[in-house]
């Protein structure tokens with residue numbers, strides 16, 4: 001009798017483990033995109049990466065200030081490249097073909113504006 005209970009528990013645990021693994025696999029629909037932005041300095045990097053951190057479905061982001069390219073890893077089931085570009089635009093920066101939101105751009109620090117003479 002006791003053995004049967006133990007066997008049942010093991011069976012349940014094995015089943016749960018399998019389910020968990022299946023979920024992990026489902027959550028693993030990750031993709032990476034590289035988006036050209038209009039960032040100019042380290043502050044821009046912070047602003048964009050912060051915007052990405054708050055963006056739904058975005059796992060990681062890393063902006064290279066030299067190339068102005070932000071590499072974003074995201075969950076394909078939760079967001080799309082279009083939404084990510086829109087979020088960058090809303091932060092005040094161009095993102096590939098999506099131009100910076102004018103209102104957000106106006107709020108940027110003077111050194112962060114792409115047409116700034118400071119650079």
Ligand SMILES: [Cu+2]
Pocket residue numbers: 039040041042043044045111112113
């Ligand atoms: Cu800047």
